[in-house]
Amino acid sequence: MWSTPYDIIIVGAGVAGAALAHALSTSKRLNEKPFRICLLERSLAEPDRIVGELLQPGGYGALQKLGLESCTDGIDAVPVRGYAVVLDGQPVHIPYPDAREGRSFHHGRFIQALRSKAKQAPGVEVIEATVSELIECPVTGRILGVRATRKAEGAVEKEPFFADLTIVADGCFSNFRSSVMGQAAIKPALKSHFVGLILEDIQLPIDKHGTVVLVKGHGPVLLYQIGTHETRILLDVKAPLPNDLKQFIIDEILPQLPSSVHLALHRALDKDRLRRMPNSFLPPAEQGGHHTKEGVFLLGDAWNMRHPLTGGGMMVAFNDVVILRDLLTGVRDLSNWKEMARVLHKWHWKRKALASTSSG
DSSP states (O other): OOOOEEEEEEEEESSSHHHHEEEEEEETOOOOOOOOEEEEEEEOOOOOOOSSSSEOHHHHHHHHHHGGGGGGTTTEEEEEOOOEEETTTTEEEOOOOGGEEEEEHHHHOOOHHHHHHHHTTTTEEEEEEEEEEEETTTTOOOOEEEEEEEOOOTTSSSEEEEEEEEOOOOOOTTTTHHHHHHHOOOOEEEEEEEEEEEEEEEOOOTTSSSEEEOOOOOOOOOEEEESSEEEEEEEEEOOOSSSSSSIIIIIGGGGSSSSHHHHHHHHHHHHHEEEEEEEEOOOOOSSSTTTSSSTTTEEEGGGGGGOGOOOHHHHHHHHHHHHHHHHHHSSSSEEEEEHHHHHHHHHHHTTTTHHHHHOO
């Protein structure tokens, strides 16, 4: 069974994948033919994560360039106007320059808004399916598409999807990183873990500012609002994690936090489970060369990660989408890998100004 061919398959409808599908579908190509895009996502249910909740001004600006700024409307998003860095109980105010603003929000609500935009975009077909493998030409080794199993009840057959170009944006736990990068693959380096909870109705040292508390003997603690009444707290805990995380937080971390946080943190520890996410570093190896697969490239956390303390991940992802939109719409033939290799080279170096830094 051969599926309808597409120009582009995007694996993963997260921050980068959903935004790129919308961006490419709403942009005019050099050959004036609209892209036919297949956006494959394992689960279209609202995701529940403890990162991807703070968008720096540089990321919000990229969102505006993509015409997606309305994705922060109607989800109880909060303006972010800078940071307060707290040491020994004393906050230092670091406002964003030129009165710029970012946004913070519930990650899942924001992702659903991005997916909604992708679903409405012309030429984009959003399919809930689990991608299990890349389809490789047995002669040339080029990637021709993917095999995936739809989530529809009773579906067990792996269905082939073919396209001139496959873009893998399946996140930090990517199943295809090594397959795509080949000898150029770099293994993510685990630096620490973020342990997260949601605090209710607390007052931060400076309203509508992210708060970084420098904790003696341990990693920093980050707090920021994700809704009118909810504030995310993320504790940077070095590996190996303590056996009793809750007691570790009570004994080692809580006494060094602002007093306005103490009661809410005790309540959260009593009623909620501690969530954790690895903080990994993955430098971006250049794609499109002899060591990487033809017909496919990586995007987002599947390819490049930085410590989430800076809130720079989504900013880099949306700016990558802006650059790729402008470059890919100028490609006459996506199956011409020499032309695509030049595009990937340009992208690799054009993104350096933002991707190599953590500020917004």
